[in-house]
Amino acid sequence: MFATILSSIGFAVALSYLSLISPRLLQEWKIYAHRKELPPGPKTIKSGIRKPWIWFRELNKEYGDVVYLQMGPTPTIILGSAQAAWDLLEKRGAKYSSRPRFIMGGELLSAGMRGLMAPYGPFWRRWRKLLHGGFMQRQSETYRPIQSLESKVLMRDLVQSPLDFRKHLQRYAASVIVTVTYGRRVEDVENDIVVRRNDESMDRLTQVNIPGKYAVERYPALKYIPSIFAPWKAQVIKQRQKDIQLYTQLMDEIKEKKARGDLPTCFAKHLLEEQENLGMSDLEIAYAAGSPFGAGVETSAGSLASFFLTCVKFGPRFIPKAQEELDRVVGNGRLPTFEDIARMPYVKAIASETLRWRPIAVLGGTPHASTADDVYRGMFIPKGSTIIAPLWSIHLNESDFPEPDEFRPERFLEDRDYPGPFGHSAFGWGRRICPGMHLGSASVELNIARTLWGFNIRPAKDIDGKDVDVDIFAFSDGFNSSPLPFPCSITPRSPTHVKVIEKEYQEAMEPLRRYTAVTNKVS
Template sequence: MHRELTHHKLHQTLKLRAHGARLPPGPKTAKTGLAKPWLYFRELSAQYGDVVSVPGLSSNPTIVLGSARAAWDLLERRGAVYSSRPRFVVGGELLSGGMRGLMAPYGDFLAPLAQAAPLGLHAAPERRLESAVLVRDLLKDPGCFREHLERYAASVIVLVTYGRRVTDVASDEVVRRNVEAMGRLTSVNIPGKYAAERYPALKYIPAMFAPWKAEVLKQRQKDIQLYMDLLNDIKDKVARGVATPCFTTHLLEEQGALGILPTPLARRSVQTAGTLASFFLACVKFGHNFIPRAQEELDRIVGRDRLPAFEDMEELEYVRAIASETFRWRPVAVLGGTPHASTADDVYNGMFIPKGSTIIAPLWTIHLNEKDFPEPHEFKPERFLEQRDFPGTLGHTAFGWGRRICPGAHLGAASVNLNIARILWAFNVTPAKDETGQDIDVDIFAFTDGFNSSPLPFPCSILPRSQYHAEVVRRTHEEAVNELKVFDSSR
């Protein structure tokens, strides 16, 4: 192994000399095994600049991008070179058997997903109906708002992917097993966590001598069983003529590519629920600065007799700015999603990026870059009402870049926009009170570890703006439930 590493370093040195350039600056050694590596990456970018070389995280060079401009220039403008994936020894090979589209190299394997995604992820009127259920759940039991967000996000994704609803997160077997699968996936994909990423030969150690490998292989079998059960359920419904059109029925009928299904189901559910939880956190901490203006806009454009609809969003400029600031302020995909890999040698601003490099663009660094977002930890929707020199059209990069942009970006953005509009239309969200009647402060830095990061539990007060608003919520919920009966999982 030492001989292979020495040869690899010699090969890189020869390529550097041939290009007349040096690797990007960076530390001589990297910190590994960190629970929150995105905090470390931000420190590195502050010290070394927008493009940093970090040794020792994998068997190939690792390049960390610290600005939106650098990420845009490489991952978007030079997408032909930077759209593949690095080798994921633990998550991609041991856990996923090379069949998870999220980690697959760019190429023909992803074509069925790219063709089916617009059908499965863009055309989803069920979002409107499930949103009505969410708002009513918040009205009925506001103390369990996190559970309601998780149920909503899970149900939308399961509806779109498998054509069935989720009515209770705690009792739904699919959700429970999916959460377990996603938890394992996000935990193994933390850069530098496993020595096998730096020394791939370790994957061949028998599981009986490597507890970490035994755990991963056990989860792989659970994942296979979960998605076979879901597939068999769909096939049964198709045979009985009661299947509702969804992502999976389309792939069964047209593509025959079922190995790429697991990730969209798990990932987008977690990110949507986490983003909406961050919105509530922002309401508690900063709501007095933005909620009154948002509610004035909603009352003026939507009125009091109905919930906001998708058709209203174009006119709800300030509400859209709140959603954009939520994506920016506390991105769930703190590491920028799944890393990219370069497929050819490249030179950027005089820095050499070798073929096969792992490229990480952590959103915790990019979205909190003070050059683009002054006072980055403040929640200021007004940022998105101003003209700014920021690459792209969204003003943030929460959904990734280029050819590997999240296929559920449209679904996720539309869901967050609509729910923020409806929550602000229906409720006053304020700090919870302690036993003395004082506001309970919240910690805007208390977030989970892992590949995706969401707020840790926090209290808040969610009260209807008026009894009239509450009655509109109840009426809309009743109408939505009737329309959703076609998706009853017992069919």
């Protein structure tokens, strides 16, 4: 067909003709015309796989760090190295800062209200301005007192009931995000209605955003099938209605507190102050407030859980050295602070290696989309391509991280030629870099420092007194991937450390009472 068009009416006329009758046909013609210049890739496509990032890494190993897939009508590029991701998503951000069309997550589930999935344009720029204003470095440092106070609660929880450490990590992460966002803390993560409703919402979002999982992403016409004949559609529309109710009720509560004059400084207050200037509707503001609430809990709690997993599996290799540094810099009379961390390069390296070793945003976050044709290393990347930079491929790339499954903090103390300022790619690239990266990294660093200061973390013992091994590849499915439940032993280093933790916990409770929810409209 394409050859017939080309031979009969000529190249330039063919392009004009195709652009008029069908943009999709034009894209298909471009792909056909440049077929010999496309990046390498497989001839057959897998679909419906539970953990696509594992397959993507196999493709990167076989075909290189730029792989081409034709997933339905959409060309897809899989980037498997930090350099390729940096070159395209950072250096050429003007071409690679949009988003592909997300029919399940963006349209059916979110009605186009989630800035995280919005294409590059006026709505996304307003959303991004709000997030930058609320969470970039200078502003994020104002949240450090909350992070430190909640961290003291976490340390005491680990003393009181160490077997429930996963629940404690979840409560810490949830309370920091909810307090920073809405000015109300979370005391019981299992019974807090806001946390439960948000968990439900995020679980649905992460499950529907797995590339290749739903046929409607490849064949958009399926979107218009009546819900009665499409259970997958009915489920997300029902969830959308529940999400709107949750976010709206939370903002109504914020407005009431603001009117009474008892609203602490928080991100939602910032949104209300900026709403009129940016011309955003009440629903847009409500969804914007839900952005850090939705994304920050799972990533922070999951990263800290990965740290505990590394302690069980690799602890003797790095824990003694970290504790020597902590004892030398901090001593045993108080908990480490943010100011201390700047003087502890090895502890900071452990935090960086934690984010590198098992990235929670295993697919590299939400995919990018190209807005113009491009050529990279002689390979043609069509306009409208979906660009996926899976961190499972990038962070486990042997050329950047030899023996990538080994936990080696020393990587971040060596001179390495790695693009970007962090030595890893956990927070993304370019204009779509994670706005909450400063808040998230601060939580990981502080809690790793305090946990290593106060506790010994070792393998659990079986009934015969032998160490229980853990599986470092047992991680959940979904858009984000966290460690599956695993056993471990968490014991205080000494009675002195316990006394310090108890004392600082008691001191933390008084300022935290300001953020205890008095009224709650969410049901």
